[in-house]
Structures are given as C-alpha cells and as structure tokens.
Amino acid sequence: MTATAPRDTEFAELVATRRDLHAHPELGFQEHRTAGLVAERLAALGYQVTTGVGKTGVVGVLRGTGATGSGPVRTVLLRADMDALPIQEANQVVYRSTVPGAMHACGHDAHVAVGLAVARRLAASRGNWRGAVKFAFQPAEEGGNGALAMIEDGVLENPHVDAAFGLHVMNNLPLGTIAATAGPIMGSVDKFTITIRGKGGHAAMPHEAVDPILAAAHIVAALQSMVSRAADPFDQLVVSVTQIKAGDAFNVIPETAELGGTVRSMGGRPYDEAPGRLTVITNGVASALGCSAAVEYVRQTPATINDEAMTQLVARIAAQLVGEGAVLTAARTLGGEDFSFFLRRVPGCFAWVGSQNPAKGFDAPHHSPRFDIDEAAMPTGVELLDRIAREYLR
Ligand SMILES: [Zn+2]
Ligand SMILES: [Zn+2]
Numbered sequence: 005m006t007a008t009a010p011r012d013t014e015f016a017e018l019v020a021t022r023r024d025l026h027a028h029p030e031l032g033f034q035e036h037r038t039a040g041l042v043a044e045r046l047a048a049l050g051y052q053v054t055t056g057v058g059k060t061g062v063v064g065v066l067r068g069t070g071a072t073g074s075g076p077v078r079t080v081l082l083r084a085d086m087d088a089l090p091i092q093e094a095n096q097v098v099y100r101s102t103v104p105g106a107m108h109a110c111g112h113d114a115h116v117a118v119g120l121a122v123a124r125r126l127a128a129s130r131g132n133w134r135g136a137v138k139f140a141f142q143p144a145e146e147g148g149n150g151a152l153a154m155i156e157d158g159v160l161e162n163p164h165v166d167a168a169f170g171l172h173v174m175n176n177l178p179l180g181t182i183a184a185t186a187g188p189i190m191g192s193v194d195k196f197t198i199t200i201r202g203k204g205g206h207a208a209m210p211h212e213a214v215d216p217i218l219a220a221a222h223i224v225a226a227l228q229s230m231v232s233r234a235a236d237p238f239d240q241l242v243v244s245v246t247q248i249k250a251g252d253a254f255n256v257i258p259e260t261a262e263l264g265g266t267v268r269s270m271g272g273r274p275y276d277e278a279p280g281r282l283t284v285i286t287n288g289v290a291s292a293l294g295c296s297a298a299v300e301y302v303r304q305t306p307a308t309i310n311d312e313a314m315t316q317l318v319a320r321i322a323a324q325l326v327g328e329g330a331v332l333t334a335a336r337t338l339g340g341e342d343f344s345f346f347l348r349r350v351p352g353c354f355a356w357v358g359s360q361n362p363a364k365g366f367d368a369p370h371h372s373p374r375f376d377i378d379e380a381a382m383p384t385g386v387e388l389l390d391r392i393a394r395e396y397l398r
Pocket of ligand 1: 109110
C-alpha cells in the first residue's frame with residue numbers, strides 16, 4: 005500500500021458519515037440519533053463521554069499521554085454543531101434527506117463528520133501530546149443557542165477549557181481557501197417585535213379611526229435612520245424589518261399592526277445603543293400619528309469575536325495547508341453564530357473552510373433547499389483542527 009492509503013480511508017469515512025447524517029437530519033435539541041452515533045464513536049475511540057450536555061449535546065474528553073514539557077498543561081475545546089434546518093431538500097442526490105421538512109442546509113453534517121475524524125486522529129496520536137482535548141458536539145446552533153445551553157451545563161469546566169476552536173464550511177468561499185479573521189467576524193443577532201395600537205374603523209371614514217398601518221409604514225422607514233443617520237458610517241449596523249402583519253379586510257382600518265425584524269452589529273456602540281434608539285423612534289413616530297406602541301427587544305446572540313493570538317495560530321496553520329495566498333484574513337459577515345458564547349468566555353478562533361465549487365454545482369447559498377458542499381473541503385477541515393489542537397497543546 006502507498007503512504008496515502010490511511011488518508012483515502014479517512015476520506016471515505018468522512019463522506020460516509022456526512023452522507024449518513026445528511027440523510028437523517030435532526031432539528032435543534034432533537035439530535036438524538038446524531039448524538040447517539042457521536043457518543044458511540046467517541047467511546048469506541050477511548051474518549052470519556054458525557055451525553056445530555058445542553059439537552060442533546062455530547063462531550064468527549066481525552067487526555068494526552070505525551071512527555072510533559074515545561075509550559076502549563078492545557079485543555080482545548082473543539083466544537084462541532086449537529087443540528088439541521090426546517091427546510092425541504094430540493095437536491096436529488098442519493099444521500100438526500102429522508103426526513104420531510106428537515107435538511108442539513110448549513111453543512112453541520114460535515115462539521116460532525118470532521119469532528120469525529122479529528123477525534124480519531126487525536127486518539128491515535130495521544131502519545132505525542134499532553135493536556136486534554138474536549139470535543140463539544142453541540143445541538144441547536146440555528147437560533148437555539150445550543151452553545152449557551154452546553155456552557156450552562158458546564159462544558160467549559162472539568163477539565164477547565166483554556167481555548168476554543170471551531171469551523172464552518174462556507175459555500176460563499178471557494179474550495180481551497182480558509183478564512184481566519186481576527187476580531188469581530190460575525191454579527192450580533194437581536195430580534196424585535198413592535199405592536200402598534202390605533203383605533204379600528206371604517207376605511208372610508210379614517211378621521212373617526214386611528215390608523216396603525218400608516219404608523220407602521222412610517223416606523224419601517226424611520227428605523228433606517230438608525231443606520232443612515234445615527235450610526236458612525238465606519239461601524240457596522242443592519243436593521244431589517246422582515247415581518248408586517250395587519251388587517252383582515254380591504255375596507256377596515258384595523259386596531260393593531262405588528263412589525264418584526266432583526267438588528268445586526270459587530271458589537272460596541274451600535275450594539276449598546278440599538279434597543280434604546282429603536283424604542284425612541286418607534287414610540288415617537290407612533291405617538292405623532294396618534295398610536296401607541298409596545299417594543300419587545302431580545303438579545304439573541306452576541307457578535308463572534310476571534311482572539312488575536314489564537315487567530316494568528318490558525319492562520320499560520322491554514323497557510324501550511326492551502327498556501328498563504330488562500331488564507332483570507334479579512335472575511336466577515338453580519339450573519340450570526342452562537343460559537344460567540346464560547347469566545348466570550350475563553351480565547352479562541354472560529355475559522356471558515358471554503359466549500360464552494362461552481363464547476364461541480366456546489367454553489368447554492370447556506371439555508372437554501374439546494375445547498376450542498378464539495379466534500380473535498382472536509383479533509384482540509386480535519387487537517388486544520390487536528391493541527392490546531394496539537395499545536396495548542398504542545
Ligand atoms: Zn446556518
Ligand atoms: Zn451553520
């Protein structure tokens with residue numbers, strides 16, 4: 005056999021695992037089959053396994069048996085999210101989802117496969133490193149804050165975690181690229197609901213009613229002044245009103261109107277000021293038009309902020325894998341990611357691995373019913389996390 009044989013076996017297993025998970029997607033906090041598969045594999049590799057961490061999360065710990073060096077003995081956390089999305093898959097691949105209305109449309113199936121392959125490698129190289137690796141196979145990344153659930157269940161203690169790393173396959177980055185950007189890389193996710201109360205009446209006699217729809221329309225427009233007039237143009241801020249609900253009949257002015265939406269930022273002043281400003285604008289515009297308004301503002305996920313030193317470590321390893329020119333150090337998005345909860349507590353880095361390959365048809369965006377990745381991205385992810393862990397524990 006050639007020297008490449010073990011890698012071929014590893015790739016075959018990555019593909020088999022990913023496709024099995026892809027065919028059996030599970031929504032947030034319902035990842036029972038996935039968690040069972042993960043726990044079984046980790047235990048077989050010699051990991052100390054804890055299930056039910058953050059409801060359906062699985063934690064696997066392994067201590068290195070390598071010679072002790074002079075520095076501190078540390079624990080590194082590697083995270084893979086496991087949940088799928090409530091989307092009906094439109095792909096006709098052999099491994100398409102067998103669950104109606106559920107689909108791995110973000111690539112978390114690949115993250116689990118990669119995590120398990122890294123766990124296998126680190127178990128095999130156990131005699132060459134010291135300290136501990138802790139795998140967090142996390143539930144409910146998609147809006148469920150599964151990371152926070154695992155933290156609240158103690159995933160960062162026993163042993164205490166010193167640094168955390170994770171990755172995401174990225175269909176808007178070409179295969180063969182890796183993004184490792186220091187500082188804020190993904191946005192905070194805030195959610196708001198606004199209820200505007202007027203006075204219902206006949207559409208032909210508006211003077212006898214108070215129209216909440218007119219107020220809602222003015223509020224939608226006025227909220228954009230948060231971005232265009234109030235925020236520093238060099239800061240990042242997005243306000244998106246994504247829901248308008250009002251009225252049941254063409255000839256009736258309704259009693260209430262409801263708006264829903266989201267605010268995204270990279271933290272700092274725009275983040276701190278958003279709830280207050282949104283409330284002031286809403287109340288002011290509503291009252292100017294004779295309505296009252298109630299604002300419900302929820303902080304869902306904070307911005308994802310990569311540690312400078314940990315990002316340098318990742319970028320250095322990434323350059324070894326794909327070449328310096330293919331390492332992106334300024335890639336950012338205002339999309340959210342609950343890995344941010346780990347990075348709020350311990351230093352670390354969240355990296356993106358390019359999985360886009362238009363020539364093979366792998367370029368549908370994340371959360372699309374046609375999402376699929378070039379599986380050749382997975383070995384890069386394995387190599388990256390494996391080296392990060394060993395390098396950090398050295
Ligand atoms: Zn997603
Ligand atoms: Zn995702």
